[in-house]
Amino acid sequence: MTAALATANRVLAIEAQAITALAQRLDERFAAACALILQCPGRLVVMGMGKSGHIARKLAATMASTGTPAFFVHPGEAAHGDLGMITRQDVVLLLSNSGESDEVLAILPSLKRLAVPLICMTGNPSSTMAREAQIHLDAGVAEEACPLNLAPTASTTAALALGDALAVALLEARGFQAEDFALSHPGGSLGRRLLVHVRDLMHAGEALPVVQHDVTLRDALMEISRKGMGMTAIVDEAGQLCGIYTDGDLRRTIDRDIDLRTTPVREVMSPAPVTIEAQRLAAEAAAVMEARRVNGLLVVEQGRLVGAINMHDLLKARVV
Structure with a gap:
């Protein structure tokens, strides 16, 4: 040897x-x-x-x-x-x-x-x-x-x-530039990281979990279950985003012994949801999730709610 x-x-x-x-x-x-x-x-x-x-x-x-x-x-x-x-x-x-x-x-x-x-x-x-x-x-x-x-x-x-x-x-x-390199490598990890945007992966339209702020917590939980994202966006009467309710919020709510059938979701929601613009790269969404220690983000365009994305979407798209 x-x-x-x-x-x-x-x-x-x-x-x-x-x-x-x-x-x-x-x-x-x-x-x-x-x-x-x-x-x-x-x-x-x-x-x-x-x-x-x-x-x-x-x-x-x-x-x-x-x-x-x-x-x-x-x-x-x-x-x-x-x-x-x-x-x-x-x-x-x-x-x-x-x-x-x-x-x-x-x-x-x-x-x-x-x-x-x-x-x-x-x-x-x-x-x-x-x-x-x-x-x-x-x-x-x-x-x-x-x-x-x-x-x-x-x-x-x-x-x-x-x-x-x-x-x-x-x-x-x-x-x-790196973006040019990605265009000739669309099948590689770099291509996925540089060519896939949040808007390409987000849940939108009927697939977007969203409820009015005055619905009961029980209704919010039903929306979370229907859409399968582990969260729901909360909007006010004008349709403006005002909060988010997640599986993690549910665990904290249970500790407070709150009635799910009568409590409005606005009383237990997180009022400052983490958001990302739809035109941002999906890789940036992953970085935001990791930095903020959350599993999902609400997607906005010019401040208006347009979608939601979670870590499972990024994993499925092989962005991370």
């Missing part, structure tokens, strides 16, 4: 050094690559073979989810028809540690004929791909973490890190 730990530490040190060296080599070519992609009216097409292909595929996915329309094209398939996916409006980013990948070199003449701008990320500034590119990004490493110095390890880590740096630089240049 000691030997395994020593190997792991050596690998991590080599790969960390590879990334550190990248930062020291960054220059105006990186900025030029960002500018070229930002000005692109089409999409960023990312290509690579073997391990570089895996990194290229991941980079295309990262770009696409952070505001830069991108997709991956396999160089081998490109030579057999997929080149038709690339238009003159696009920018092509080629990845290859050696800069001499046969499958990539085979399609270079076709890419040149299309006159698409080429950005190459290689570990060899003297390679064919580096010479043919409009912009070359040097992702070279001093050594691989593989003890044979053969298996792509530090080189793929460096390419991945440089690609991430490019994606994040583009993200910031575009003013990309």
Whole structure:
């Protein structure tokens, strides 16, 4: 086990050094690559073979989810028809540690004929791909973490890190925000937290538990039971919200030995209900519930009662 730990530490040190060296080599070519992609009216097409292909595929996915329309094209398939996916409006980013990948070199003449701008990320500034590119990004490493110095390890880590740096630089240049990220991740937890609003989950209309302030406590409890939210809103003659009555209030009421059939609910209601605006994010409703230690909120629009929401609704929608 000691030997395994020593190997792991050596690998991590080599790969960390590879990334550190990248930062020291960054220059105006990186900025030029960002500018070229930002000005692109089409999409960023990312290509690579073997391990570089895996990194290229991941980079295309990262770009696409952070505001830069991108997709991956396999160089081998490109030579057999997929080149038709690339238009003159696009920018092509080629990845290859050696800069001499046969499958990539085979399609270079076709890419040149299309006159698409080429950005190459290689570990060899003297390679064919580096010479043919409009912009070359040097992702070279001093050594691989593989003890044979053969298996792509530090080189793929460096390419991945440089690609991430490019994606994040583009993200910031575009003013990309968390809400934008959520739009491309509607099925993820972030999408649910940033796209679901209180109005999307609240109980409204006939499903909203609400009673007049002069009804008896017994009638209020029946409304709570019918609507199944563990609470009911209390409104006055003008329909203005004036209180709330919850399961917790019921426990406190029982301790006071109050007659449920004759006591008006206004005498035992909580007169300052916690509310939230309908247009607020559902995640904000969860934060309010946690901070105020309540299980439900009344929803208002311009001060008018329009709905109710509870923690079960948020859990069901997987917002929390």
